[in-house]
Amino acid sequence: MKNLILILLIGFFSCKPDTKKNISYTAQNNIKIIKSDTIKFTNGFDFPVGKPDAKKYYNAQKFGENEHLGDDWNGVGGGNTDLGDPIYAIANGYVSNAENVYGGWGNVIRIVHYIDNENQIESLYAHCDEIIIKKGDYIEKGQKIGTIGNNNGQYLAHLHLELRSQVGLPIGGGYSFDTEGYLDPTEYIKNHRN
Numbered sequence: 001m002k003n004l005i006l007i008l009l010i011g012f013f014s015c016k017p018d019t020k021k022n023i024s025y026t027a028q029n030n031i032k033i034i035k036s037d038t039i040k041f042t043n044g045f046d047f048p049v050g051k052p053d054a055k056k057y058y059n060a061q062k063f064g065e066n067e068h069l070g071d072d073w074n075g076v077g078g079g080n081t082d083l084g085d086p087i088y089a090i091a092n093g094y095v096s097n098a099e100n101v102y103g104g105w106g107n108v109i110r111i112v113h114y115i116d117n118e119n120q121i122e123s124l125y126a127h128c129d130e131i132i133i134k135k136g137d138y139i140e141k142g143q144k145i146g147t148i149g150n151n152n153g154q155y156l157a158h159l160h161l162e163l164r165s166q167v168g169l170p171i172g173g174g175y176s177f178d179t180e181g182y183l184d185p186t187e188y189i190k191n192h193r194n
Helices: 002-014 027-034 050-054 185-191
Strands: 057-061 071-075 086-088 093-100 107-114 120-131 144-148 159-164
Touching (some): 050 057, 107 144, 159 185
Antiparallel strands (some): 071 159, 086 144, 107 120, 120 159
């Protein structure tokens, strides 16, 4: 009888519904969003803060430093002085995802940028305080898409920006020695201004 009660209790607690939001993102989701006869291409790139040249911001942790897969943009005032500052789209594109993915990421925006008919890249903006666009929106370079956040106090306010040459990669961890599928955001933007 004790074994039966123990088995029932184990079954009850192990079959509890999962309350975490299941986040999955694939390139297939992206295809559904942007399938159109009139895809708009990029027309150059600008920085996501201090429009258009990152004025009054600095890159606190660059791509490749400590295996970092993006750039961390901070206001020159330090601390949380940039909390709530605007985030701008780095180029024309289509929003493939805009939601809270939890963990160390918080609110994340992903935008696919069409370079030409055969080449796309994806920008990822993390730790946003506010997201003001939605999945499926067409966004123009320099358009405000959200505000700089601190992931509900988990970090000092900053924008984590990634640029991915492989659209639809899993969210990942933000750090890795393997940079396949990732681009140096600052270098790419500098080399593709209009």
